């Protein structure tokens with residue numbers, strides 16, 4: 329099959345949020361720490377009425393309905409998540425309820441987990457299936473979703489929640505480039521979830537930032553050299569840098585780290601630039617010529633210089649993709665794909681046509697990949713790109729229809745989740761009324777931990 333990629337996307341986020349400026353006051357930190365220091369405006373959160381199963385039920389139902397997709401047309405379904413409610417039973421099997429009416433139970437794939445990377449791993453598996461000898465002509469469904477919550481303290485404002493569902497198949501308006509995927513994997517303890525009774529991760533914040541930036545360096549260097557080889561086929565060898573990508577999307581734990589990541593890529597380009605081109609391309613930065621990348625993760629001089637140097641690139645290539653991250657917060661596995669949705673709803677279709685998008689996926693522990701996709705240049709009203717984007721037009725208005733909650737209520741909700749996370753039998757306390765129409769929610773958990781869901 330040709331032009332394998334993403335045919336349709338659906339994204340959901342919680343119907344309630346807290347204002348980060350109000351969280352600053354409530355937490356007693358300095359004004360601006362969360363909003364300017366982390367770059368976050370609002371944080372979405374789920375009550376005890378929602379869990380990973382309900383989020384995924386909602387996002388898949390909505391994708392199928394909005395795009396008028398037949399449940400019988402799906403042959404592969406995989407869920408990427410790090411929000412674990414069961415050590416054995418996959419979220420994918422819970423989603424099979426949605427397929428019962430169609431009689432389709434011939435669907436490969438289960439769940440895949442490694443921190444925020446699971447969505448990307450699920451996407452790659454879907455692409456592999458479509459490109460394999462097992463492919464039977466049907467479509468693949470990739471689901472990525474998480475509830476990102478932290479214990480009280482400095483990581484808490486970097487929470488969030490959401491889910492994405494993507495339909496994958498041939499002749500797609502968003503085609504994943506072949507042969508340019510660049511991966512970096514390593515054994516680290518920067519963020520992990522060893523306590524199976526708690527929803528909260530064990531985090532070394534500083535180490536996680538260092539691991540993220542280090543993985544970015546490695547993936548970008550490899551991505552450039554692989555893309556150079558691909559471009560070079562039949563052509564003169566040309567060095568690839570950020571000009572090769574029209575948009576650059578990142579996993580976004582918080583927006584400020586993404587802006588620093590763009591600076592980081594510019595630093596990488598700088599290091600790879602031939603000596604004689606430096607004065608013209610990087611005036612005033614020659615003094616950093618001999619830096620070793622691995623010594624610079626927390627070097628303020630370099631960070632400031634390259635933040636300044638890359639400001640325009642950030643505004644142009646990355647900022648539009650941060651809308652959902654800024655308004656909802658970290659969605660872990662869904663985050664990078666929320667970035668893709670943000671880009672698609674922030675630019676006119678004419679501006680998107682034919683563009684190449686770079687994507688950096690990072691999951692602590694750690695696994696990371698940089699890859700690229702190409703947006704179709706066919707943009708007519710009947711085109712698949714037009715349809716894909718039109719079916720995302722509800723997202724911006726929906727962000728404004730959310731209910732604002734007080735920080736006190738958010739803290740109370742976190743406490744309720746904490747106390748009841750593994751309780752059985754359990755009936756959730758929160759009212760389902762605040763949920764958006766069409767949302768699946770947890771009705772009850774019985775004494776054997778079997779969860780029942782209903783839909784608003």
Ligand code: ACO
Pocket residue numbers: 358359360361362364365366444482483484486519531532533534536537540580581582584585692
């Ligand atoms: N006005 C403006 N900026 C401020 C203010 C203020 N009043 N106060 C602080 N800041 C700035 C700081 O200078 C700092 O900027 P810098 O990043 O340029 O140094 C930033 O706000 C954050 O402040 P810190 O004191 O460094 O933050 P803290 O140590 O409290 O925690 C951290 C930040 C580590 C990100 C924490 O939120 C965390 O652990 N988060 C979860 C881990 C995470 O997301 N890691 C990223 C990759 S892994 C993953 O995706 C889960």
